[in-house]
Amino acid sequence: MSGPALDFAHLHTAVADLAHVGAIDGGGCARLALTDEDKAGRDLVVSWMRAQGLTVHVDAIGNVFAMRPGREEGPPVMTGSHIDTVRTGGRFDGNLGVLAGLEVCRALDAAGITTRRPLCVAFFTNEEGARFQPDMMGSLVHAGGLTLQEAWAATDGEGKRVGDELKRIGYRGSMTPGTIRPHAYVELHIEQGPVLEEAGITIGAVTGVQGISWTEVTVSGTSAHAGTTPMRLRHDAGYVAGLCSTFARRLTQDMGGAQVATVGANELRPNLINVIANRARFTLDLRNTDEALLKEAERRAFAFIDDAARAEGCTVERRTLARFEPVEFAPDMIDRVEHLARAHGRSVMRLPSGAGHDAQMMARLCPTGMIFVPSVKGLSHNVAEFTHPGDIEAGAAILLDLMLELAQS
């Protein structure tokens, strides 16, 4: 009897169909966590899970787990990712890992295979952290790194709470987070950077995830007339924010190596052409594969922000939105991905992930690994995000074999 075979056409169709939910110009999708679009995406994927006979559980933070029974009871081999997106989201980020996991289950059904261990395909709430922080919120609660109450209390820019939005979209489930503790966790994901493509490599055996530091900075100054106020009398919050944004780029040039820095959100008040801004609220995203260097980057950035605000006669408040140290994946899982890629005749390299993933939280619970496939031009969080179908199929085929290896062991 031939082994299970993935229905690649069905996988590509599922990715395209899910991308229609919250579709935006350019072929991407916007399904910010716990919005109506996220609900629609959740409802669609849950309907697919049920249609293929999986038993669906929803926990109190809205994480969804689709179970496929094994010959034996016990901790499942879990795969999955997220289906929430950023506002300029592509169709593969997160979605690919969830849909490929469902395709693995369909292939096993078609081959009449019941694995020794149960299988589970999951999607976690608010991986992106674009609307509510921290990111990887659902998997962090699942892994015990954030209490349910803290997560429920998180608010978006309009003051809406996670707990209320979960209830509103019908995904505040009854299962206690962390109930399903996996035997192992493996996630297929697009790389979202240029490394694999520039190296001409098809598969990434991901070694871990770099450290992440997210801070919201609020600079307060004095609104005044743009024409009548001499430069010597200004307390211009907008000017301070601009200095900090420029400093962030200079900091990465000074530090070099893996250090990255991004001021992604920057909002001035009152945001009017003829009024000196009395408030600037911006975000600072610092990341590094090395924790000591990430701490050094934070120290230098926060010192600069304080000095720049003081020199302009402004005050400053900082709020930590997310802070995760670098994570290393289980060596055995990295070896397995690398070995399977070679067995499939695919080029493979080891690399850390520049992006955060639910896998970094699952690594707190069980042996965890990730399979990367290349992103064209290294582009992601952009509607033009693209991964070649052949690369998707290569990654999904390795996911199937890795899950089988883990579930039959």
Ligand code: HGY
């Ligand atoms: O920000 C990240 O790395 C992820 O997309 N949440």
Ligand code: MN
């Ligand atoms: Mn992702």
Ligand code: MN
């Ligand atoms: Mn993302």
